[in-house]
Amino acid sequence: MKLLQNSGIPIYQQIAEQLKTDILSGRLKEGEYLPSIRGLAKELKISVITTMKAYEQLEAEGLVTAVQGKGFYVNAQDSEMLKEQHLRRVEEALMEAISAAEIAGMTREELEAALRVLLEMKEGQKD
């Protein structure tokens, strides 16, 4: 796990994001327990409250469930929700691209063309 101190993104969010990626990609499996909050804090050399907040965020998003005295385990990710989560990520990334394009003064056509070129490049790499 890589945590950036000065990225402007709170540490707890960085942790939550990386765990979320692990869960959505299936690296952390259903029913598996996340490391204990104090254990993870020790590993990452950060405060307990920071890891706790990351876990609480994952819980709020429905990715994990807290069990009193035992910790947090990974929920079953139903495919519908999984898809929605992925979709939300795609939308977020595209929104960022759109606002960057606005600043650069790109027209709608130029932006669409750029997306198409990138898609083709990516497909070309796969072959």
Next chain:
Amino acid sequence: MAESVIQARNLRKKYGDFQLCIPHLEIPKGFATALIGENGAGKTTLLNILSGVRLDFEGEVFYFGNQSQGLDGSVQERIGYTGTGGYFLPNWTVRQVGELNEMLFSRFHKERFESLCEEMGLGRSRSKSVKKLSDGNRVKLMLTAVLSRDTDLLILDEPASPLDPLMREQLCDRMRDYLDGGNGGRSIFFSTHNIADMENATDYCLIMEQGTIVEEGFVEDLKEKYVLVKGEAADAAQAGDILFSMNRGSYGFEGICPARDLERFAGMDVAVEIPTLSQICVSVMKKSRNSVQ
């Protein structure tokens, strides 16, 4: 707040011009709580009262979530306290400190004391007397002694100040290690001036000013409660009214204010950042000192 390890009501202590007055105090269980404040704010007095080395105060203190459990020998057995000045008799050697601990505390582990002495770099100082140890080594000896016992609460008065940067990092590691070892049952309450060095081992924060608590909260919540605002010099005068405290120069200003006051910057060209704990503490301390004067 979740469960608390210490609860206190109507704490009062007066001497000379100084008055400690804390109507309500709760230290959360399972976390490291930092006590931050100026010199003379009453930090040591508060820690002395809670650890039982000072008894002349008014008010009630309860321990370990038990509403009827005041301080007695069995509670002190579960608390590890490290102080600042005359903690040991200057004649005692490192070895004697171990022997005294063994005599005074039933849950003291001699082997752990020996190995911690080695780890902390006191291995070759066993026959040295306390008065011949450097300030840093004296703190290490106090920490070694309390960590050699099975405790549920550590109360540490300024543990970081006399330590070098490497030892401070080790102190943070040991604190996190201590909390992890208790599986949520152990807590730490420590005072510090070295907020930046200790931030990554701080969960809850109490800010003290002139004998009372002026702000408290979990660090992550405080970082949402307050924002760091930066702006151009032209807006400095106007922003000064909103900000708790402000540093201004010829190119611009920066300062801290509650996040809810952000809307008052409407019309100004400002950038907003998450403040560090140290920035929050400093401006809360400045703000409360100004409001008293």
Next chain:
Amino acid sequence: MKFSLIKKKIKRYLVFTSFAYRIGVCIAAALLLAAGVFAGAFFEETGLICAAGLLTMAEVLSDYWLFFGLQAKEPQKMDFLRTSGFGMEVIRDAVMMDLLRKFLTALGILAAAYLLAGLSGGFLYMALASYAFSILGTFLSRYGGMFLANACIAQFAAAIVLVSLLCMSRTGLSQYRLAVSLLFAVIGMGASALTVAEGMRIVKGGYDDE
């Protein structure tokens, strides 16, 4: 049962003595005994009186490595002892056992020297004088300060013992040994009580504001 209680108290005393202190006390006791025997053999009563003076000095000096500064007001408040429920009990036992040790040392060394040198005329009043003034000296030196202060007090205490015992021996006052012994015993007990009370008052004073 009684024995285990004494054993506990002795243990509490020993924990305050460093290894170096124990060795030092044993060596000093052996040297003083030797000096007492020789001085007693050559100079009889006067020799034994000198040994009592030396003993007094040694006891006050050695306290520098034991409880020196115990009664100092400021920096040494011994927070550590107050972090335990029995800290106060332990230090009180230790201070009291130290007094007992000092009494037994004075008695033992002078008795042994007296017997080995084959003297007559008694030694108890000397042991009591040495004890009484070494405790008074110790009491004063426990207020702390520099080693020099401790050394001055030690010499002064020794001088008092020497002068008072020599005067007694020269003026023939030592005929009234019983009365003199009683006087020294009273001084000794007073000094002991004062030392324990003041030491505990200061150590416990940290619980409150002075």
